Amino acid sequence: MRIPLDREDGQPLYRQISGYIRRGILAGSLVPESRLPAVRALSRDLGVNRITVETAYAELEAEGLVDMRVGSGTFVLPSYVQSEICPARRIWPDWQGMLREHMSGLSFPDLESDPEVVRFNSGLGDSRFFPMDEFRKVMRDVLRRQGTEALESGDVRGHEPLRRNIASILGSQGVQVGAGNILITSGTQQSLSFAAIALLRAGDTVVVESPTYAGALDMFRSMGVKLAPVPMDEHGMQVGRLEALFREHAPKLIYTIPNFQNPTGACMSGPRRRRLVALAAQHGIPVFEDDYVGDLRYEGLAQPTLKSLDTCGNVLYGSSFSKMLMPGLRVGYLVADGPAYDALAEIKRVHSLATSSLLQCAVHEYVSVGRYAAYLRKSRQIYRVRRDAMLEGAKRHLSGVKIAPCTGGLACWMELPEGVSCTELRKYALKERVDFTPGPRVYPYPAQGESFMRLNFAAHSRETTGEGLQRLGRAMEKAAG
Amino acid sequence: MRIPLDREDGQPLYRQISGYIRRGILAGSLVPESRLPAVRALSRDLGVNRITVETAYAELEAEGLVDMRVGSGTFVLPSYVQSEICPARRIWPDWQGMLREHMSGLSFPDLESDPEVVRFNSGLGDSRFFPMDEFRKVMRDVLRRQGTEALESGDVRGHEPLRRNIASILGSQGVQVGAGNILITSGTQQSLSFAAIALLRAGDTVVVESPTYAGALDMFRSMGVKLAPVPMDEHGMQVGRLEALFREHAPKLIYTIPNFQNPTGACMSGPRRRRLVALAAQHGIPVFEDDYVGDLRYEGLAQPTLKSLDTCGNVLYGSSFSKMLMPGLRVGYLVADGPAYDALAEIKRVHSLATSSLLQCAVHEYVSVGRYAAYLRKSRQIYRVRRDAMLEGAKRHLSGVKIAPCTGGLACWMELPEGVSCTELRKYALKERVDFTPGPRVYPYPAQGESFMRLNFAAHSRETTGEGLQRLGRAMEKAAG
Structure with a gap:
């Protein structure tokens, strides 16, 4: 125990020691039944007399805070005193106040959870379908076979067999790259963070779709980056507007979600994909392609990824196993070519070091091309049925709502009837115990999102979706009235 | 398979398909014996005729690239052609070139590994002592007991029981905080990255010790941050020089390693600790305290952490289980108070989301206060012996070298004899198959490190250390001659 002692302080050393321990007990950091250091050990550590x-x-025993048990040591007793010893700190250093201001654009999401609320605001699929038994077996094998190696700090770029494996999966999806183009990260959020750290400085401008993924908007805002929004329509980003934006803002990055865009669900058309890739290359502006649910398609044709159309190393491609497998695995990847790959690997090294070897080995064992394809097939089946339940239920219970086409992904995008504000609706919805992602969360200019909401269907059974939509219908009646 | 097809291209669609697959096979992303999509599935996906x-x-079969097997599908054959189809890209977009320039201050570490080299340049302990069987058991229990919950995306701040657990361990080490002050990260590197993202912008100045941890220097450089070095001596950072630096640079952060400083091994004296904490608070400059091996002490008194002396929330404290347990676990933590804690949690959310729940649950089960203390005791014993082997061996084999006092941590810091340059010595050393951390790596102004080297002892047995030092002795003779 490293107790801060001040030998020039007027207070005797034993008082400093007892005072420190008392504060610990009353503050709860020294929990009941924990043992204090042996007298001998503590006196040696602190360089004081026994x-x-x-x-x-x-002194502490006399106060009833500890119990000295002969032959076994000194133990903390349960303390029933509500601590007034650590005064609430109400005055913080100036830089702390500035941090708050700095981040005023960000939302601090509510972390409480009421299990009765139907959460259409989820960004994930349903973990109950995850083949837990298989994964458990894989983890056991990895720990047995690789031993401590699985717990050592590995290659910063990622476990090589896993990178080869991902290259094969990407090959089967139309992105032809090698293991040397793949950087393992903890997920797309981290991939995007590394790209931003490499390419952006405070005050720079990034082109984003409007609306787009809230987590990307928040990340860019946290770095003091300016946003140049391009409106979406049913064919994806309105690529025709890009050149004007390039002239006006000289952006340093274009962030796009071409497939089943979050939140609108729109798929970028083939011609727009080609035009975007060509324009960005011509103006020398890098593109970050977020393919968060790439192949989770229920209808329609597969469109090529932007990365597969990129001939000059101008596109960075990010995806992960979080949406398709389990979010708690925290294994994703970033695809890049040339110097950008090296720079991103270096950014990874200095901002987080390697990704857990153990998890990478487990994901590698688990995710073969065949198993991935099988899991994708099964997910498509389940989620398509759930999507249908959402569409039917919304038609029945949410009168006046316009539903955007939804051919893939995890959520539906809806426009509210005239006169219903999303912020207002959400208040009634939470009272009815149903939640959704409010439009303002996903717009670069939040006020533009007041007529929209996003509803996740993938995480919920048909029944839960039906129940949730009934509640939301009641909330809408109240919000409209 | 999402093959990019261009219907306006002059090339027939079948040619575009065969061309795409051919490139994949020759580039190696479609590996031998992998199965191509069924004709029916691919024609449906791409919206083309079967x-x-x-x-x-x-066409591909005629070229000998694939094998169509009746009843089982079309398979990729081994290809012996060295691909000339994907031309080496030699011209990259301008932004890629700029990335390189941008990062010119960074080193790209050599990733090759020759098992015969004695690596005194490690920054870690010895993983062979890790109780693998116990950990395996813990992991099995976690997966059985918590099921899919362990694979879901948890609280961004970290698994609550683990945070409580860490608060208890910190309490036993003299930092009295609650679970609400602890933010789980993937390690100190990430903790430091979050603090830098929250507090620094390109062009800002950060006060660092000189020399200091190379990974921190590289991280600050990657963000375009200026470095204001404070020299070290045997009592730690020369705190008396701080006020002049504050006036000159108005720094936004002070980064310090008070215990067994990396690389010098120096421990900051008690009076300097108090002065540093007071000065920083008075000038409103936040301190990041990197306690990377906090309690790994072989002799001497325990000094209080800066965090325990901080009364106003001005100190951020980072540590991890990577040095003491296993680096591959990637679980560390950041301690902060007040608005800074909320801001850092938000930075974590937008730059990486949650840390793997599975690993957090496993670390929580594994790391109890008692087990941590026992592991610490054992590590101290083993590493103290190894430290002694390093000191004795260095005296015997490295004549003329001055060895800094080393009372804890994982490495020794040495000054080379006059006339021997570290860069020169390392060339000879690598020929003799021994490596070390060269001084220039750890200095804010690299040239100032030419007379120094850091040698890790914790990762090596007595015998390996002896052998490595003999080799280094031979290299020194050559470098001096």
Whole structure:
């Protein structure tokens, strides 16, 4: 125990020791039944006489805070006193206040959870379909076979067999790259963070779709980056507007979600994909392609990824196993070419070091091309049925709502009837115990999102979706009335 | 398979399909014996006639690239052609070139590994002592007991029981905080990255010790941050120089390693600790305290952490289980108070989301206060012996070298004899198959480190250390001659 002692302080050392321990007990950091260091050990650690420590302990015992048990040590007793000893700190250093201001654009999401609320605001699929038994077996094998190697710090770029494996999966999806183009990260959020750290400085401008993924908007805002929004329509980003934006803002990055865009669900058309890739290359502006649910398609044709159309290393491609497998795995990847790959690997090294070897080995064992394809097939089946339940239920219970086409992904995008504000609706919805992602969360200019909401269907059974939409219908009646 | 097809291209669709697959096979992303999509599935995905796909496959078969096996599908054959189809890209977009320039201050570490080299340049302990069987058991229990919950996306701040657990361990080490002050990260590197993202912008100045941890220097450089070095001596950072630096640079952060400083091994004296904490608070400059091996002490008194001396929330404290337990676990933590804690949690959310729940649950089960203390005791014993082997061996084999006092941590810091340059010595050392951390790596102004080197002892047995030092002795003779 490293107790701060001040030998020039007027207070005797034993008092400093007992005072420190008392504060710990009353603040709860020294929990009941925990053992204090042996007198001998603590006196040696602190360079004080044994009697000093004994006196301190005796004082604490006299106060009923600890119990000295002969032959076994000194133990913390349960304390029923509500602590007033650590005064609430109300005055913080100036830089702390500035941090708050700095981040005023960000939302601090509510972390409470009421299990009765139907959460259409989820961004994930349903974990109950995850083949837990298989994964458990894989983890056991990895720990047995690889031993401590799985717990050592591995290659910063990622476990090589896993990178080869991902290259094969990407090959089967139309992105032809090698293991040397793949950087393992903890997920798309981290991939995007690394790209931003490499390419952006405070005050720079980034082109984003409007609306787009809230987590990307928040990340860019946290870095003091300016946003140049391009409106979406049913064919994806309105690529025709890009050149004007390039002239006006000289952006340093274009962030796009071409497939089943979050939140609108729109798929960028083939011609727009080609035009975007060509324009960005021509103006020398890098593109970050977020393919968060790439192949989770229920109808329609597969469109090529932007990365597969990129001939000059101008596109960075990010995806992960979080949406398709389990979010708690925290294994994703970033695809890049040339110097950008090296720079991103270096950014990874200095901002987070390697990704957990153990998880990478497990994901590698688990995710073969065949198993991935099978899991994708099964997910498509389940989620398509759930999507249908959402569409039917919304038609029945949410009168006046316009539903955007939804051919893939995890959520539906809806426009509210005239006169219903999303912020207002959400208040009634939470009272009815149903939640959704409010439009303002996903717009670069939040006020533009007041007529929209996003509803996740993938995480919920048909029944839960039906129940949730009934509640939301009641909330809408109240919000409209 | 999402093959990019261009219907306005002059090339027939079957040619586009066969061309795409051919490139994949020759580039190696479609590996031998992998199965191409069924004709029916691919024609549906791409919205083309079945005959188009069949024609493409037939062309590939005629070239000997694939094998159509009746009743089982079309398979990739081993290809012996060295690919000339994907031309080496030599012209990159301008922004890629700029990335390189941008990062010119960073080193790209050599990733090759020759098992015969004695690596005194490690920054870690010895993983062979890790109680693998216990950990395996813990992991099995977690997966059985918590099921899919362990694979879901948890609280961004970190698994609550683990945070409480860490608060108890910190309490036993003299930092009295609650679970609400602890933010789980993937390690100190990430903790430091979050603090830098929250507090620094390109062009800002950060006060660093000189020399200091290379990974921190590289991280600050990657963000375009200026470095204001404070020299070290045997009592730690020369705190008396701080006020002049504050006036000159108005720094936004002070980064310090008070215990067994990396690389010098120096421990900051008690009076300097108090002065540093007071000065920083008075000038409103936040301090990041990197306690990377906090309690790994072989002799001497325990000094209080800066965090325990901080009364106003001005100190951020980072540590991890990577040095003491296993680096591959990637679980560390950041301690902060007040608005800074909320801001850092938000930075974590937008730059990486949650840390793997599975690993957090496993670390929580594994790391109890008692087990941590026992592991610490054992590590101290083993590493103290190894430290002694390093000191004795260095005296015997490295004549003229001055060895800094080393009372804890994982490495020794040495000054080379006059006339021997570290960069020169390392060339000879690598020929002798021994490596070390060269001084320039750890200095804010690299040239100032030419007379120094850091040698890790914790990762090596007595015998390996002896052998490595003999080799280094031979290299020194050559470098001096």
